[in-house]
Amino acid sequence: MRxxxxxxxxxxxxxxxxxxxxxxxxxxxxxxxxxxxxxxxPEGAYASLIPAFxxxxxxxxxxxxxxxxxxxxxxRAVAAGLKADVVNFSLEPDVxxxxxxxxxxxxxxxxxxxxxxxxxVAVIIxxxxxxxxxxxxxxxxxxxxxxxxxxxxxxxxxxxxIMAAYGAQIKEGKTPAExxxxxxxxxxxxxxxxxxxRNALQTFLAGRGDALIDYEDEAIADQKKGSPxxxxxxxxxILIQNPIAIVTGGNTAAAQKFVNYLLSPAGxxxxxxxxxxxxxxxxxxxxxxxxxxxxxxxxxxxGWTQVDKQFFETSTGSVTKxxxxxxxxxxx
Amino acid sequence: MAVSVRRLGPRAxxxxxxxxxxxxxxxxxxxxxxxxxxxxxxxxxxxxxxxxxxWLSVELVAIVVPLNTVFGIGIALLIERGRFRGRALLxxxxxxxxxxxxxxxxxALVLVYGRTGWFGNWLTAHGIQVIFSIPGMVLAxxxxxxxxxxxxxxxxxxxLGTDAEQAAATLGASxxxxxxxxxxxxxxxxxxxxxxxxxxxxxxxxxxxxxxxGRLEGQTQTLPLYVQDRFENFDTTGAYAAxxxxxxxxxxxxxxxxxxxxxTRRDTAV
Amino acid sequence: xxxxPVSQALERHSPRRRGLPAGGxxxxxxxxxxxxxxxxxxxxxxxxxxxxxxxSGGSAAFWQSVSGPEAxxxxxxxxxxxxxxxxxxxxxxxxIAWVLVRDEFPGKRVVNALIDLPFALPxxxxxxxxxxxYGKGGPAGIDITFTxxxxxxxxxxxxxxxxxxxxxxxxxxxxxxxxxxxxSLGAGSWTVFRRIVLPNLTPAILSxxxxxxxxxxxxxxxxxxxxxxxxxxxxxxxxxxxxxxxxxxxxxAASVSVVLLACALVVLGAMTWLSxxxxxxxx
Numbered sequence: 001m002r003x004x005x006x007x008x009x010x011x012x013x014x015x016x017x018x019x020x021x022x023x024x025x026x027x028x029x030x031x032x033x034x035x036x037x038x039x040x041x042p043e044g045a046y047a048s049l050i051p052a053f054x055x056x057x058x059x060x061x062x063x064x065x066x067x068x069x070x071x072x073x074x075x076r077a078v079a080a081g082l083k084a085d086v087v088n089f090s091l092e093p094d095v096x097x098x099x100x101x102x103x104x105x106x107x108x109x110x111x112x113x114x115x116x117x118x119x120x121v122a123v124i125i126x127x128x129x130x131x132x133x134x135x136x137x138x139x140x141x142x143x144x145x146x147x148x149x150x151x152x153x154x155x156x157x158x159x160x161x162i163m164a165a166y167g168a169q170i171k172e173g174k175t176p177a178e179x180x181x182x183x184x185x186x187x188x189x190x191x192x193x194x195x196x197x198r199n200a201l202q203t204f205l206a207g208r209g210d211a212l213i214d215y216e217d218e219a220i221a222d223q224k225k226g227s228p229x230x231x232x233x234x235x236x237x238i239l240i241q242n243p244i245a246i247v248t249g250g251n252t253a254a255a256q257k258f259v260n261y262l263l264s265p266a267g268x269x270x271x272x273x274x275x276x277x278x279x280x281x282x283x284x285x286x287x288x289x290x291x292x293x294x295x296x297x298x299x300x301x302x303g304w305t306q307v308d309k310q311f312f313e314t315s316t317g318s319v320t321k322x323x324x325x326x327x328x329x330x331x332x
Numbered sequence: 333m334a335v336s337v338r339r340l341g342p343r344a345x346x347x348x349x350x351x352x353x354x355x356x357x358x359x360x361x362x363x364x365x366x367x368x369x370x371x372x373x374x375x376x377x378x379x380x381x382x383x384x385x386x387w388l389s390v391e392l393v394a395i396v397v398p399l400n401t402v403f404g405i406g407i408a409l410l411i412e413r414g415r416f417r418g419r420a421l422l423x424x425x426x427x428x429x430x431x432x433x434x435x436x437x438x439x440a441l442v443l444v445y446g447r448t449g450w451f452g453n454w455l456t457a458h459g460i461q462v463i464f465s466i467p468g469m470v471l472a473x474x475x476x477x478x479x480x481x482x483x484x485x486x487x488x489x490x491x492l493g494t495d496a497e498q499a500a501a502t503l504g505a506s507x508x509x510x511x512x513x514x515x516x517x518x519x520x521x522x523x524x525x526x527x528x529x530x531x532x533x534x535x536x537x538x539x540x541x542x543x544x545x546g547r548l549e550g551q552t553q554t555l556p557l558y559v560q561d562r563f564e565n566f567d568t569t570g571a572y573a574a575x576x577x578x579x580x581x582x583x584x585x586x587x588x589x590x591x592x593x594x595x596t597r598r599d600t601a602v
Numbered sequence: 603x604x605x606x607p608v609s610q611a612l613e614r615h616s617p618r619r620r621g622l623p624a625g626g627x628x629x630x631x632x633x634x635x636x637x638x639x640x641x642x643x644x645x646x647x648x649x650x651x652x653x654x655x656x657x658s659g660g661s662a663a664f665w666q667s668v669s670g671p672e673a674x675x676x677x678x679x680x681x682x683x684x685x686x687x688x689x690x691x692x693x694x695x696x697x698i699a700w701v702l703v704r705d706e707f708p709g710k711r712v713v714n715a716l717i718d719l720p721f722a723l724p725x726x727x728x729x730x731x732x733x734x735x736y737g738k739g740g741p742a743g744i745d746i747t748f749t750x751x752x753x754x755x756x757x758x759x760x761x762x763x764x765x766x767x768x769x770x771x772x773x774x775x776x777x778x779x780x781x782x783x784x785x786s787l788g789a790g791s792w793t794v795f796r797r798i799v800l801p802n803l804t805p806a807i808l809s810x811x812x813x814x815x816x817x818x819x820x821x822x823x824x825x826x827x828x829x830x831x832x833x834x835x836x837x838x839x840x841x842x843x844x845x846x847x848x849x850x851x852x853x854x855a856a857s858v859s860v861v862l863l864a865c866a867l868v869v870l871g872a873m874t875w876l877s878x879x880x881x882x883x884x885x
Contacts, residue, residue: 081447192830327834430816431866433840440648521771532721556724582722
């Protein structure tokens, strides 16, 4: 008798597995279902924003599906068929990819905020008390200063950091060649190039490095967590702009209402509480987010399409070449 | 004296190595998890998303492990007892899943079963979603944990030889009877460790599953994805607590398989 | 690609012995067909997609993606680190399996239960904990972060179970009468181990070592945090591959993966060959 039991159990389990697997693919979204696919950092903000939206008449009864991950991964997933109604990425090219795939309207950025939902600035996080007296970009290339930044090739979002450092040199009146030389010196001081902003912060909190280039919202969130850090907003730095878009063919009516809420003063107030700079006037308290005197945008450096090509292209980009020249000298 | 040194030597060296490489990290995980007491841990593991992730991980294991066990034993028998020319090749093919970076595993599955993949149109036309739902996650998990059972069983089969099997066949036992009564009891420890490793690997896989799951919270988020999500959100207690749950699941598997294997031995001894 | 020829081949060369009843034969054929289908859906198709993607740009593009200085540096580091990891694993894995099977000490069961944890723990947790333990100010008093040693350590952690768990079952099943006979004839324990136990364990050791090599080639999560991910210094192949994906350069990512796969195949093939030779020699 017993001889039969084990194969029977195994085949039942296998069958069960197949059935479960097939059953699971049948689940489709109803009209009250809204799926948000976003990059990692704003998850904490959405934890407050979504319940607040659901409390409004527009958001009543809407069930949210939420997915968070690295910006590029999320964009590629939607392009490969991940069902989404609203996408919120770190970088504009991640939306452009979906425009090319026919999943987002080409007029997605034709609104009052040019398609952006939040802003931030690139900052320098230092240890409490700022023992190395770091006040700006020029301090990062001093001998003996160890810098941590995510790898701009592994993490697309980390390109904000590099372009902040580069653009600040241009802003100070240096030539592109001099700014390039600055990047070379900066990378010379970089001790770790983690795979994501979160991993870079992990490395920094584990005691490595004197300075971490990061986004202001991350710095604020981490400070609220009680980590022994403070941050410096350089005089010249980049304005980080995070895009939001509605995916065609989904639950567009509800998606539009949600995006409208995120851009409303009520929604923007919550973003501000979470450390993001609002994209509409009059939401943040005066002095809450000081505007650096030399603030510039990625557009002033030619926009992401050109920047990606010029700086980060495999084997020909100028940052690629910096990594190569430093790598060859240190690797042996 | 000399004997005890000879006995203690390997033990000391082996255990020191284990302590540094494995014991210390595991101890640290448990310490970090429970350093603020039990309440936050309990709170963390009873979050709805954590509970859903737990059951999803268990479901994936329940599907993948039996499949890979049955097919793994079949492949091992083919490699060790088969008499055809491609046997060595089959063995090599079997190991491929390990050499491919999990990220690329996910990518390759998307290339085949994704919206724009080889079968994308056909699957869409038939209303079947593989990638970004459970079937895709099953495929990814099965892929990364495929070789274990076969790989653990092959050396035992080899060591075992065919004498007993041939004797049973000569005495008139059918192929299935021979397998059930002679081969399976002899290879049980290989199967046990194969299943244990398959389960552990299936539980812990992040990279490949991360790509093909779509990471929908409360829907396609497994425990390792949940752990990553908690880290991203500065919730280290939640992350460590979920990691401890994964470790306990692996422990439980080992215990269960050990008990099963012991029972099998008693069955056959009688 | 289609399962047809494979299953035919498997059927034609059915593993079962002669004298099988007709019903058993068709059941075996069915089993082989299922097996071929399973392997096709799971492994052959995705791997073919990978090869097709790598070949999509032509041989010039393939060569360019795998011969860039950063790609070469990453591949070299991965191969060297994996090779070292294999040797260490073979030595210590066998030793640990030996201790777990033949030795008796309090807490042995606990130690045995710990072995599989490196698989079950998400790699990000492994990375964070190793960083805390063996980083600056850690309790170990050493700092290996951002060095190639860190790459090796992380790889050793994630591949630990392979050799242990493949040697253990063989050791359990190993007939001890030969060893006892040799011992009673005056052979020293080292001689007994080398001449009698080791030849029997060799296939299992090589099998486990081959698996840990393959796994080390593909590992990503645990390495990336503690190594600092510095291009040319501590950036491993899988991270370089990921960079190419991040740059929408799927063909380049696939190309580098294919190179890693080829390396794995060569090493695994060599180990299979060694294992057969070794066991033929021993037997």
